[in-house]
Amino acid sequence: MSRKVLVIGEVREGALRNVSFEAIAAAKTMSDGGEIVGVLCGSDDLTNMGKELIYYGADRVVTVQSDQLASYTSEGYSQALMAVIDDESPEGIVMGHTAIGKDVTPKLASKIETGLISDAVNIEETGDNIVFTRPIYSGKAFEKKIITDGLIFATIRPNNIKALDRDEGRSGEVTAKEVDIKDLRTVIKDVIRKSTEGVDLSEANVIIAGGRGVKSEDGFKPLEELAEVLGGAVGASRGACDAEYCDYSLQIGQTGKVVTPDLYIACGISGAIQHLAGMSNSKVIVAINKDPEANIFNVADYGIVGDLFDVVPKLTEEIKQIKVNA
Amino acid sequence: MNIYVLMKRTFDTEEKIQIDGGRIEEEGAEFIINPYDEYAIEEAIQLRDEHGGEVTVVTIGEEESEKQLRTALAMGADKAVLINTEDDLEEGDQFTTVKILEAFFEDKEADLILAGNVAIDEASGQVGPRLAERLNFACATTITSISVDGDKAQIERDVEGDVEKIETSLPLLVTCQQGLNEPRYPSLPGIMKAKKKPLEELELDDLDLEEDDVEAKTKTIEIYLPPEKEAGKVLEGEVDDQVKELVSLLQNEAKVL
Ligand SMILES: Cc1cc2nc3c(=O)[nH]c(=O)nc-3n(C[C@H](O)[C@H](O)[C@H](O)COP(=O)(O)OP(=O)(O)OC[C@H]3O[C@@H](n4cnc5c(N)ncnc54)[C@H](O)[C@@H]3O)c2cc1C
Ligand SMILES: Cc1cc2nc3c(=O)[nH]c(=O)nc-3n(C[C@H](O)[C@H](O)[C@H](O)COP(=O)(O)OP(=O)(O)OC[C@H]3O[C@@H](n4cnc5c(N)ncnc54)[C@H](O)[C@@H]3O)c2cc1C
Numbered sequence: 001m002s003r004k005v006l007v008i009g010e011v012r013e014g015a016l017r018n019v020s021f022e023a024i025a026a027a028k029t030m031s032d033g034g035e036i037v038g039v040l041c042g043s044d045d046l047t048n049m050g051k052e053l054i055y056y057g058a059d060r061v062v063t064v065q066s067d068q069l070a071s072y073t074s075e076g077y078s079q080a081l082m083a084v085i086d087d088e089s090p091e092g093i094v095m096g097h098t099a100i101g102k103d104v105t106p107k108l109a110s111k112i113e114t115g116l117i118s119d120a121v122n123i124e125e126t127g128d129n130i131v132f133t134r135p136i137y138s139g140k141a142f143e144k145k146i147i148t149d150g151l152i153f154a155t156i157r158p159n160n161i162k163a164l165d166r167d168e169g170r171s172g173e174v175t176a177k178e179v180d181i182k183d184l185r186t187v188i189k190d191v192i193r194k195s196t197e198g199v200d201l202s203e204a205n206v207i208i209a210g211g212r213g214v215k216s217e218d219g220f221k222p223l224e225e226l227a228e229v230l231g232g233a234v235g236a237s238r239g240a241c242d243a244e245y246c247d248y249s250l251q252i253g254q255t256g257k258v259v260t261p262d263l264y265i266a267c268g269i270s271g272a273i274q275h276l277a278g279m280s281n282s283k284v285i286v287a288i289n290k291d292p293e294a295n296i297f298n299v300a301d302y303g304i305v306g307d308l309f310d311v312v313p314k315l316t317e318e319i320k321q322i323k324v325n326a
Numbered sequence: 327m328n329i330y331v332l333m334k335r336t337f338d339t340e341e342k343i344q345i346d347g348g349r350i351e352e353e354g355a356e357f358i359i360n361p362y363d364e365y366a367i368e369e370a371i372q373l374r375d376e377h378g379g380e381v382t383v384v385t386i387g388e389e390e391s392e393k394q395l396r397t398a399l400a401m402g403a404d405k406a407v408l409i410n411t412e413d414d415l416e417e418g419d420q421f422t423t424v425k426i427l428e429a430f431f432e433d434k435e436a437d438l439i440l441a442g443n444v445a446i447d448e449a450s451g452q453v454g455p456r457l458a459e460r461l462n463f464a465c466a467t468t469i470t471s472i473s474v475d476g477d478k479a480q481i482e483r484d485v486e487g488d489v490e491k492i493e494t495s496l497p498l499l500v501t502c503q504q505g506l507n508e509p510r511y512p513s514l515p516g517i518m519k520a521k522k523k524p525l526e527e528l529e530l531d532d533l534d535l536e537e538d539d540v541e542a543k544t545k546t547i548e549i550y551l552p553p554e555k556e557a558g559k560v561l562e563g564e565v566d567d568q569v570k571e572l573v574s575l576l577q578n579e580a581k582v583l
Contacts, residue, residue, distance in 0.1 A: 074455070074465055099486045102451050103467045106420075110456035115421055115543025118450040131547065137447055138339035141350065144548040149541075185464040186494040189480075194487045206582075230583075238504075248505075249487025254446065255504040257486065263582040273340050277446075284580045285558075286572065292560070300558040302575055304568050314569045319583070322573060 001128065002034035003152065005092035008081065009040045009053055009061075010100055016049055018203045019096030019156065021056040021163035026156050028057060028164065029123045030092040030130050035059050037088060041080045043070035050174035057164045060172040062088070068181040071191070072100050075184050078107045083179040085112065090151060092130075097155035097258075098202070105155050114150040121160040121260075121281065138254065138277035158202040159260040160281070194249040199233040201250070206232025207261045209252055209279070212239035213268015213289065213308055220246055222312040223267055229319050235259065237269045253278035267308040271296030288312065327379035327474070329370045330434070331403065332427065332441040332453065334360040335387050335394045339446050345549055359394045362442030364509040365502040370440050371402040372507065373474060379437075380404045386426055388412040392525065399520035400512030406525040414530045419542040420452040426540060427453075428460040429533040436461075438479075439499040443468050454501035464494045468503040 005027040009020040020038075027036045038053035038061035040046045050061035064080040081104065085093070093108070095101045097119045109116035122133040129146045132154055136143050147153065201207065208227045210220050220234065227234045235257070236250040252259055254277040264282035269275060271287070271294055279285070280299050287300035288308050297303045304311050337343075338356040345351060359367070370381045382405040383398040385391050395406040409426055411418065431439070439461075441454035451467075458465030470489070471482035474496070483490040484503045512520070530537070559575070561568040577583045 074467075078459075099468070103455060106450075106452040106455040107459040107465070109421075109452070110424060110459035113421070113543075115419065116450070116452060117544060118452060136449060136549075137337065137343050137350065138449075140339060140343045141345070141549060141551050143546050143550075145544055145546050147543060148545045149543045186466065186492050188490060188492050190491040191485075192489040192491075194489065247487065248484070251487065254444070255484075263576070263580075277339075284576070284582050286576070287558070297558060297560060299555070301555075301580065302572055303558050303560040304565075304572060305560060306565055306568070310565055311569060314566060315572065318569050318573045322577065322583070 002032045003030060003091035004035045004037065004088065005031040005094060006085065006088060006090040007036060007038050007053070007058060008093065008095040009038050009049070010096055010098060011040065011042055011049060012200065016052055017096060017098065017200065018163065019098060019158040020053065022158065022161045023094045023096055023156055024053065024057040025164050026094045026123050026154070026161050027092065029125055030094060030152055032125065034091070037062060037090070039081065039084050040064070041069045041077055043067050047174050054170050054172040054174070055166045055168055057170070058172065061174045063174060063176050064179050065176060066179065066181050068184065071188050073184060073186055073188065074103050074107065075186060076181050077104050078111070079181050080179045081108060082111060084177060087177065092152040095155050097157050101155045105153070109153055112151070114153055115147045117145050117147065117154040119157050120154050121157050123154070123156070123161065135281065138273050139280045157258060157260065194247045201233050201235055201252070201257045202259055204233035204259070205261050206230045206263045207235045207252070207259055208232055208265045208267065209235035209237065209269060210240050210246070210267050211237035211269030212243055214240055214245055217245050219309070222309065222316065226265070226312055226316045226319070229316055229323065230263070232261070232263070237275050239269070266296050266300070267312055269296055270294050271299065327373060327377045328435060328437045329374055329379060329381045330431075330436045330439045331363065331366045331370045331381060331383045331398070332439065333363045333367065333383050333385045333394065333398060334442065334445045335385060335391045336360040336445055336447045343551065345551060348549060350549060357390065357394070359397060360442050360445045362444060362502055362504070365504065365506045366440035366442055367398050367401055367403060368507045368509040369472065369502060373438070373472070377474060382407060384409065384427070384430065386411060386423055395525055396520050397512060399523045399525070400516040401510055402516060405523065408525065408527045409533070410527055410529055414537060415540065417542050417545070418540065419544045420450055420456060421543045422540045423453055424456040424460060426530070426533065426535065427457050429535050430528070431461055437496045437498075438474070439463065441499065441501045443501040443503045451501075454499060458499035461497070461499070463497045463499045465499050466492060466494060467501045469500045470503050470505040472500060
């Protein structure tokens with residue numbers, strides 16, 4: 001059964017987030033040959049980003065441009081997106097499971113009285129059903145879920161569903177829709193930006209994460225150097241953030257970012273369940289910890305029992321070597 | 327202020343998880359107040375102490391949920407409500423939960439509803455914002471600070487590590503993030519007092535709901551544990567050799583370099 005699917009795209013620091021492209025790939029599975037319509041909200045001209053969604057597989061794109069959409073607000077975006085949903089009457093909707101996705105999709109689902117499957121890591125078509133897989137119980141188990149009534153609505157975890165190849169040869173319409181956004185009850189007074197420019201942890205392929213074992217702000221330096229040679233990003237445990245060794249924007253886990261890199265190197269992290277909830281899905285996990293009993297070794301593929309200040313710089317050197325030889 | 331807290335009784339995910347007959351085995355497992363709901367209870371108590379009023383903790387669940395409600399009362403909440411669906415419903419999802427809560431809140435004139443940001447077991451994070459939408463309340467998710475003055479609220483939100491400061495108005499629903507406060511432990515006198523505090527029990531009928539009104543929109547067709555991971559390789563020998571071996575493994579076995 002072919003379905004028309006809306007993909008809600010998301011812009012971060014002037015560029016589309018990768019998860020928006022992954023959402024198009026998800027929409028392909030959901031649509032079964034039906035039309036895929038991208039949706040973008042913002043205050044600037046969104047035509048070029050609309051084209052980008054088309055290069056990644058959308059058939060056409062609707063943009064909503066308004067000064068009221070300069071920053072994300074729950075009400076502003078819900079109004080804009082509801083207007084598009086009313087216009088398009090889609091049979092499916094998909095978006096990234098990001099801060100914005102988590103905030104806005106339940107409101108939309110509630111308004112249209114539909115089911116919503118949050119944080120899917122896989123989508124497959126089996127018979128007439130679209131089946132979503134999602135981690136539950138802090139990542140210790142998985143469930144497969146279907147929508148039994150109404151439109152198919154889901155958010156997807158970044159870095160799990162592969163985006164389609166970009167193809168500049170694809171074309172499609174990008175149309176602007178006027179929406180009168182009104183009666184906003186919430187105003188943003190200020191945003192204190194903590195995120196490191198550029199790197200989006202949830203999209204990084206390699207993450208070097210530090211915990212309380214890193215011992216100081218300076219202690220993160222060797223980790224940064226390792227990240228640099230691997231072209232990766234630096235992350236952290238709550239322990240390291242609470243101790244003020246690094247910023248909360250680096251936090252990985254249940255309360256922080258949920259990541260699925262190809263390679264996750266945990267340095268001086270004990271492996272509390274709330275931390276594992278944010279990274280246990282990583283493809284390859286390396287643990288460096290001086291305590292052989294640390295729980296992190298239970299999820300690690302490879303472990304080195306030792307002092308991270310000894311191990312990490314040596315690892316950086318060794319990798320530099322092989323990069324030179326390659 | 328008329329303050330409500332949404333509380334979920336959850337499986338303690340620190341525990342080992344087993345599956346029996348396609349379901350998570352609950353027999354003998356430890357159940358707790360969802361940790362994010364503890365932040366909600368604590369904040370509600372603090373706001374009541376500052377502004378006056380009452381804190382009511384509400385849960386949808388079964389008989390066993392009384393234990394967690396009593397704990398919330400012992401922390402300092404004034405009243406508790408258990409919406410017991412045990413006899414009426416087999417299945418349910420976030421739509422079901424919110425439909426029931428919507429009916430409950432219809433005549434409550436709540437000023438502020440505090441929920442957790444996410445439940446650690448099923449972890450959809452939908453219930454708070456879904457309910458706000460149904461009640462037409464202003465909504466702020468993942469808050470790390472709140473102060474109320476008249477019908478205005480100043481809030482700080484955690485947005486992927488950035489701090490967003492917003493002003494919004496009551497009636498309001500917020501979802502609580504770690505960092506909001508340090509939840510208190512129930513004191514002994516608190517526990518004694520809690521035994522006498524009102525705990526009301528409702529069923530679907532009391533909320534004028536029929537089974538059909540709340541029928542789930544989603545269905546879980548399978549629950550499984552991830553394939554048992556082979557025990558990781560803990561490397562041995564001198565540090566220099568371990569590092570060399572690790573790089574070689576990452577290159578040739580794991581193929582991630
Ligand atoms: C509701 C809630 C939500 C939470 N959310 C999160 C979350 O999102 N993310 C998160 O990470 N945590 C979270 N936590 C906190 C979590 O429970 C742990 O407290 C935290 O993850 C511990 O951080 P850590 O591993 O860095 O510190 P510790 O547990 O103190 O571990 C430090 C480790 O470093 C090792 N070490 C010390 N020195 C060295 C050295 N020189 N070389 C090598 N190893 C060394 C030690 O052996 C130890 O294993 C949450 C907690 C709660 C209650
Ligand atoms: C009648 C019924 C039958 C159900 N049957 C099943 C079943 O068979 N299998 C199954 O896995 N699940 C079942 N559920 C649970 C349901 O699927 C969800 O767990 C529930 O809707 C909450 O979603 P969540 O866990 O994703 O919470 P989230 O949306 O992540 O929770 C966020 C916050 O919402 C509030 N909240 C969540 N749940 C409740 C609650 N129950 N009461 C009060 N506040 C709450 C809390 O403040 C919580 O911190 C049933 C629910 C109902 C009502």
